[in-house]
Amino acid sequence: MKVISRLATAVYLASLIPFAAHAGEVEVLHWWTSGGEKRAADTLKQMVEAKGHTWKDFAVAGGGGEAAMTVLKTRAVSGNPPAAAQIKGPDIQEWGELGLLTDLNEVAKRQKWDELLPSQVADIMKYDGDYVAVPVNVHRVNWLWINPEVFAKAGAKPPTTLDELFTAADKLKAAGFIAIAHGGQPWQDGTVFEDLAFAILGPADFRKAFVDQDEAVLTGDKMVEVFATLKKLHGYIDANAAGRDWNAAAGLVINGKAGMQIMGDWAKSEWTAAGKIAGEDYSCIPFPGTQGSFAYNIDSLAMFKLADADNRKAQEDLAEIVMGKEFQAIFNKNKGSIPVRQDMDMSSFDSCAQASMKDFKEAAGNGGLQPSLAHGMAASSYVQGAVFDVVTNFFNDANADPKKAAQQLAAAIQAVQ
Template identity: 80%
Template sequence: MNAFSRLAAVVSLASLFPLAALAGEVEVLHWWTSGGEKRAADTLKKLVEEKGHTWKDFAVAGGGGEAAMTVLKTRAVSGNPPSAAQIKGPDIQEWGELGLLAELDEVADEGKWDTLLPKQVANVMKYDGHYVAVPVNVHRVNWLWINPEVFKKAGATPPTSLDEFFAAADKLKAAGFIPIAHGGQPWQDGTVFEDLVFSILGPLGYHKAFVEQDKATLTSDKMVEVFATLKKLRGYIDADAAGRDWNSATGLLIDGKAGMQLMGDWAKSEWSAAGKVAGKDYQCLPFPGTQGSFAYNIDSLAMFKLSDEDDRKAQNDLARTVMDPQFQQFFNQNKGSIPVRLDQDMSSFDTCAQQSMKDFKEAAAGDGLQPSLAHGMAASSYVQGAVFDVVTNFFNDPAADPKKAVQQLAAAIAAVQ
């Protein structure tokens, strides 16, 4: 080897040192295991690996993440947490109190997260004033999905109020369609209940009931009206709803057997998979009475304290990548949600996502942006479970009394606070 070749080899080798010094491992615990979710997670892996790091996938199947949280607790207690874990809402605060989460302020300052995120979202990602988690997306929960062809056949009009909602349901029923496609599972019952609370009590009343858990609001005449309306709604659901998965309920709309479904924007992935076009084959409307309001569910990755410096650099690069516009676009187009960045270009998104982002920004500017109780954002899992128990028992009991239900609701929440 001549002198020039030796010099070239040294220069070539030296160029690898910065990459080697930066290379670390990120182990990510998540439950993005189906269809579009998995494609989105694989993209995040690819982007992190392009920065020279190693991605160790720790996927635990189960839509709600209960199994993943069980695994995470075992790992954390033994002093061996992953780099990042899919944790959301109040649970982030609980992990923060245990002193296990890493601060991301340096990355957040560099990326100007405080200006990119609505303050309501930023606050969820912080513990004790410090960023400890990065938001991946924003789901809107208070959507009403309708099949316009079914509506046309029934002579029904897309509703903008609860009165119009029940008028449309009557026409759908009379025409032989299932008015409301529903899956009789506690979280789905809770989603319907939450929509009605939002509609009847408004965003501030909703906040007092579920975030502040104010007894006077929980037992108010308006809450009695919510339960009475829930009972009325029950009459428009078919007899086979018990135990049905949400995507099977969406399938009833896609197949033209049902007219409406109350479900978050993840339902859109089913329509997309069936080759249907938003605004043409299906319509998304804010649930009647919740126009201007936005019940949110946010997926986020909380970062755990690590001892290895290279792994910490990899962890920071993971956080940067999640907030990158390229990833935000790809992930959310696959998942049905919208990006968390307020400056995101939405031109390549469908009409439902564009409407969702518009409503998200408007709601964030006032009191309309509120955390979903049914999806773990508004209160602890104990409070959520207490509400689900009362709501599902009421929903499945034809003789249930709305006035008794509000007392049971307040008592159940008080028992777990």
């Protein structure tokens, strides 16, 4: 009987081998660490684990991703990259040139990515014609977040122009509120600068400045006006802004201590996490002066070459899950962004997301859809870093000259070309 029992056990264990052979480990480097973002990342983890794979979380805090990229470079140089990493925009091309990324063409063909994705998005995910990254979502950067209750107490109205923005800020400040909640970090300074540039330059000149790096636009009168307006705006943030994380700034608006925040739609994840309802507890409006335009930031996971076949299968399953309708709906509702798939039913999304998808599709057809510089979509990380240095130094220097800053901006970009 013992022999039969041992034989039965052996047969049973053998039956598990085919399943085990398909189970791999997928290590994902990301910076989705705030409340709403973390829930969104946990959703992906659960769906990967439901496939029988092991999820190895590699989260590096920091809203702009600078810390995560530093860690990734160290891992990649040592020959031990993760299966997937949150990389986006032109940086995907740089990693592709190093020969470290694997192709996702089989998954893309099976799911028909070319049909599901707008061409602007698909092109970013490819290197040398091959899909090497999977897009997770589309963020809109040019949003203004408002606490209506605070605005009502201050007698302020939601602004549609920059003049109206400062009128509202004056009323909020006079009523004892922080007018504009801000975190004094380079990427947050860059986000505010970008929205002002988008409003003052317009989408065409915005592209000339930050995609084409046109010196005439970078040093022109409109760019000087952008810096002058940025200087004015500094007077409406509080003295404790230095070093504050973006989600802490969002919390000031949510808790009624501040009237508004200039931030991309990932800020909505904090409102959602706090149980607030779009259109009731908070308002989202296009940043004044950018109506009809859409500065986009696309989160994506670039896939690195792996030697282990099981881990490669887990990696492909990860990509397939990310592009699936179920994940696209759950993740983007938590993250505050909109689905990257263009065939999604938006009726179950909140009013901010519905407006965002509508504006995204319209902007794609009228020239208003432009890549965000502050969030790594318009230019390389070197150009982005050069801009951040100029902007942050200017923003924190009360005596800084706007005209000189525009010239420094052009010089700094030229220096890293």
